[in-house]
Structure formats: C-alpha cells, structure tokens
Amino acid sequence: MNRIRTTTRTARTAALALALAGAAAAASLVPAAASPAPAGTARPAHAPGFLTAAHLPTALTPWTAGPVTRGLPPEGSACLAGAVPARGTSHRDFRTELDTGARQTTTVAAGEAQAVRLARTLRRAVATCLERSKAQDPGLVGETRYHGTVDAGDGAHVYSIDTAYPEAGATDIALFSVGRDGRIVTVVEWGQLGDLDGAPLDGFRTTTRTALARLR
Numbered sequence: 683m684n685r686i687r688t689t690t691r692t693a694r695t696a697a698l699a700l701a702l703a704g705a706a707a708a709a710s711l712v713p714a715a716a717s718p719a720p721a722g723t724a725r726p727a728h729a730p731g732f733l734t735a736a737h738l739p740t741a742l743t744p745w746t747a748g749p750v751t752r753g754l755p756p757e758g759s760a761c762l763a764g765a766v767p768a769r770g771t772s773h774r775d776f777r778t779e780l781d782t783g784a785r786q787t788t789t790v791a792a793g794e795a796q797a798v799r800l801a802r803t804l805r806r807a808v809a810t811c812l813e814r815s816k817a818q819d820p821g822l823v824g825e826t827r828y829h830g831t832v833d834a835g836d837g838a839h840v841y842s843i844d845t846a847y848p849e850a851g852a853t854d855i856a857l858f859s860v861g862r863d864g865r866i867v868t869v870v871e872w873g874q875l876g877d878l879d880g881a882p883l884d885g886f887r888t889t890t891r892t893a894l895a896r897l898r
Contacts, residue, residue: 737889738776770790781875783873784872800867855873872886
C-alpha cells in the first residue's frame with residue numbers, strides 16, 4: 683500500500699485505524715491509486731475469495747479496489763497491530779476520493795481450533811483498541827460500541843469506534859467486523875470522517891455477510 687503522509691488529524695482520518703494510536707505519526711490506510719500487484723504477491727487460485735469494490739457500502743464517490751496481496755499490509759491497522767499473524771494472511775485495500783477507506787484482511791489458520799482462537803484474539807483487539815489508544819494519546823476521546831453478530835459462515839461480530847480530537851474539531855468513525863468460516867478468519871475495516879450517525883452500518887453488515895460467503 684502506498685503511504686500517504688498527512689499533516690493534520692482531519693486528513694489523516696482516512697486511515698481505518700483512524701487516530702486510534704500514535705496520532706501524530708499515523709498514515710493513511712488507503713492507497714493513492716490501485717496499482718498492479720508486485721510479482722509474487724497476487725492471490726493464488728486456491729486462496730480465499732475477497733470482497734470487490736462493488737461489495738462495499740455505497741459512498742459519495744466510487745470505490746477503487748487495490749490488489750489482493752499476500753502478507754500483512756505495510757501500514758497496518760493500529761487496532762490490530764500484533765494480533766494478525768503474517769503466515770497465511772492476505773489483504774486488500776479499498777479507497778474513495780472523499781475521505782473513506784476500507785480493508786479486508788484474511789488469515790487461513792492451520793486448523794479450526796487455531797482459527798477460533800485467532801478470531802477471539804482479533805475481537806478482543808478491536809474491543810480494547812480505543813482504551814489502549816487513549817493511554818497513548820490523552821487528547822483522544824471516543825466510544826466503542828458492539829453491534830451484535832452477522833449470521834454468515836461460523837458467525838461475525840460487528841463493532842464501531844467513534845473518535846474525536848475536541849481541540850482540533852476532528853471526528854472519525856470506524857466500523858470493524860471479525861468473522862470466521864472453518865479455519866479462515868477475516869476482518870473487514872471501514873472508516874471515514876464523521877460520526878456513527880453518518881456510517882452505513884446496515885450496508886457494512888451486508889458487506890460482512892458477503893465477505894464470509896466469498897471465503898470458500
């Protein structure tokens with residue numbers, strides 16, 4: 683993923699981790715353009731299927747999908763840092779022209795028991811992300827909400843993290859889902875400027891359901 687360095691909290695919030703960790707040093711999640719996959723990084727034919735741009739919630743401008751790439755993204759989500767294993771993992775980034783970005787990260791675990799543990803770890807990482815980030819950045823305020831499950835595959839769980847820097851007047855909203863189908867675990871992240879009232883929660887649930895259906 684191309685790194686887009688920004689100088690204000692408002693511009694930086696296209697990153698799906700939003701301002702949730704290392705505020706001043708955060709980088710944008712979404713790539714500047716969808717570039718072809720480097721040699722050796724394209725998804726092999728037997729790997730899990732990924733979302734396409736058409737599967738993302740409707741945005742003000744069209745979505746652009748980057749390549750499906752093996753391994754962890756160079757600019758990972760602050761919420762998931764250290765929780766997603768590099769082995770068996772692939773990711774895909776999505777962007778729009780107006781402060782909205784998304785990512786899907788999928789891991790094929792060695793077995794179903796390992797996938798169950800990984801999904802539990804990822805859910806905990808999302809649920810505790812805001813409090814961990816507040817500890818690093820006292821100027822950050824916000825709220826984490828759990829929005830229940832999505833009935834697809836072996837189930838998915840949906841969260842929102844609403845953050846703000848009152849002094850800067852910047853507000854950001856991120857949606858996360860963690861789902862599993864057998865030994866495959868996937869995380870879908872979506873973020874933009876604004877708050878939960880402006881987030882497409884129902885559309886994100888549909889996206890999550892589609893993501894689980896496409897894993898096999």
